Amino acid sequence: MSLKLYFLNGPNLNLLGEREPEIYGTATLSDLEKLANEAAQEEKAQLDFRQTNHEGELVDWVQEARDQAQALILNAAAYTHTSVALHDALKALTIPVVEVHLSNPSNRESFRKRNFVSPCANGVIAGFGPLGYRLGVSAAAALARQRS
Numbered sequence: 371m372s373l374k375l376y377f378l379n380g381p382n383l384n385l386l387g388e389r390e391p392e393i394y395g396t397a398t399l400s401d402l403e404k405l406a407n408e409a410a411q412e413e414k415a416q417l418d419f420r421q422t423n424h425e426g427e428l429v430d431w432v433q434e435a436r437d438q439a440q441a442l443i444l445n446a447a448a449y450t451h452t453s454v455a456l457h458d459a460l461k462a463l464t465i466p467v468v469e470v471h472l473s474n475p476s477n478r479e480s481f482r483k484r485n486f487v488s489p490c491a492n493g494v495i496a497g498f499g500p501l502g503y504r505l506g507v508s509a510a511a512a513l514a515r516q517r518s
């Protein structure tokens with residue numbers, strides 16, 4: 371059976387390409403989706419790639435991943451630093467979780483050092499820009515395979 375992976379993106383990531391290019395670069399979310407899909411193809415995995423600006427929707431999708439996916443890749447964007455609801459939803463997962471960020475939040479403003487996702491993640495890929503989207507998919511596929 372082929373692997374099914376969820377790649378969920380949080381708020382403002384729909385603005386990539388226009389938003390703070392000096393930090394996030396010029397690639398759009400659709401460029402990142404292409405990179406993620408290329409990695410999924412190499413892994414012979416199926417990828418469900420989504421973005422939302424709404425915390426509750428992100429929580430719903432994490433819950434959905436519990437029985438629809440074999441691993442979750444998550445760039446929760448600003449909700450990484452604020453969302454107890456997201457933290458609790460992630461705690462309820464039994465599948466591997468790979469946290470991805472384009473930038474490295476730990477070398478930015480101090481409010482980005484608080485992180486509600488990392489304690490629930492198997493690993494973190496941060497600071498590699500668009501490459502992180504490829505690496506995230508490969509890491510999630512490897513972790514999912516180790517389990518099966």
Ligand code: DQA
Nearest residue numbers: 446447448471472473475482
């Ligand atoms: C981000 C880092 C977060 O701190 C920030 O709120 C984002 C993007 C990243 O991919 O670098 O929106 O998750």
